[in-house]
Amino acid sequence: MIAVRNLEHRYEGSRALSLAQWQAEPGSRWLVLGPSGCGKTTLLHILAGLVRPSGGDVSVFQTDILSLKGKQLDAWRGANVGIVLQALHLIPHLSVRDNLRLAQYLARAPQSDASVDDALAALGVADKAARRPHKLSQGEQQRVAIARAVVNSPKLLLADEPTASLDDASAARAVELLFAAAERRGATLVVATHDSRVKRHFENTLQL
């Protein structure tokens, strides 16, 4: 369970995010909606332990992540959180397979080619394993980014604007892929977007 209370974050003096209370059940799928600049990305970064909020409590699966310091927080993130970034940010000079191996290595997870291939196969890009990311289509790159986010079987899968630059059909498919990936690992999914097209797919929405 994810539990957030009295969350406040100020960025350079002005209020960037304010969230009185929010709870998400394990395995649930949430859409965080709101206009640009309302703090959606900030909320994801706080949940991932990348940003320390100005105030409030954040508990993710019984871990008070604000009490974790430095390396502990990094290790917790590596083990528990998968992130799909808006710009994907695959490492350009590493092959698709090495991008996933990198995720295992940095999370200090056991390095297993079997789980790398499994994650790629589940997203339908097993045949692209040896390619460099820039040789792939945008849609294929997104699949690889999702595979990289879930290769360590995170409990929490975060996605930031995954459909922003996609047409309707691609946007729907991206959401399906995220659902499938989260469901396969039993992960809680939190998607931040300003794209209301995908709203109907989610049973839970958080409006910021």
Place this chain on the structure above:
Amino acid sequence: MNTASLAGSYLRARPLQTALSLLLLALGAGTIVTLMLVVGQLEGRMGRDARGIDLVIGAKGSPMQLILSGIYHADAPTGNVPLSAVELLSKNRLVKRAIPLALGDGWKGYRIVGAGKEYVEHYGAQLAAGRLHEKSMEAVLGHEVAARTGVGVGGKFAGAHGIGGDGGEHGATPYTVVGVLARSDSVLDRLVLTGIESVWHVHEEHQGPQDEQDRKAMAEDREVTVILVQYASPLAAAMLPRQINAKSELQAASPAYETARLFRMVGAGVEALRAFAAVLILAAGLSVFIALYTALEERRYDLAVMRTLGASPARLFGLLLAEGLVLALLGALLGIALGHLFASALGAWLESQQQYPVTGLVFRIEELWVLAAALGVGLAASLIPAWRAYRTDVSRTLAQG
């Protein structure tokens, strides 16, 4: 995947900059290693050749020339001294041993040295074949002489006046090879040894027909070229050179002093090369720094992504350091290999010139210092980029794109 392979993949991603850094580092380290090998071997070799010889006595002239010709056989002799000087020295209480040498002839660029058995014994050389020379016109070849000329026991050859082989041949009086010395890693390897009488004999023959009286006169005038002296006591160092130099026709030169003087002169050149190599290594460090630092801008998303994947700032710091260190390690290893290659090439050339042998096939412990210095430079060059990577603000970087 590990830090080294990840660092390696980033180095491969910018091949030109990596190659430039490697090249500069390899050239710098290679130059230093070459100098270490060549200077070290020459010093060691010259030290071995001069061991146990406290003083060289010969005709007046340049003391360094006397040492170079008398011990190392690398220069023309200063002239001759009367045989009576040897007898005088042998009787001197300050002298433990006096070895007279008669020089002046050569064969195929190798020097023919007229000397007694004690000269061979002094260097502890062993026979590989045959025996030492006993009778007149018998010769013993040094290891390298025999190997390069292919002449063995039983062979005959004629010496030539002068060292380069450009003087007149003593064709009428050939030498017979009676022995070949085993390799002793001393100057003997490059010498042809014979009795002093043989050298006299060759030159007396050279002067054409003579009667009994001439022969007698010549015997009285007999000369040697240099006398190698070993002191009987430390006291001799203070007294003997002064005694010798007071005699108008004799000169005494100290090998220790003259070789030190020689190395001081050569040393300036060596120091200049060493400084040049140090500049190359510093330039390599700068090249590593610039490569890592300029790459940071395009890598900031990679670094931020690595943080989202669970890397701590310390691991990003380590990754950048590893890139500097991997470069330095490869550059230094390449440089050490290059140094040995240079030394081997130089050795092959020196050998073809019948000069001091130098090999690239020995490893000197000082080379580890080159490795350590290169790693130090790599570390220093990557510290600032690594610190910037450490300070990556993940959230802000990702928010920008």
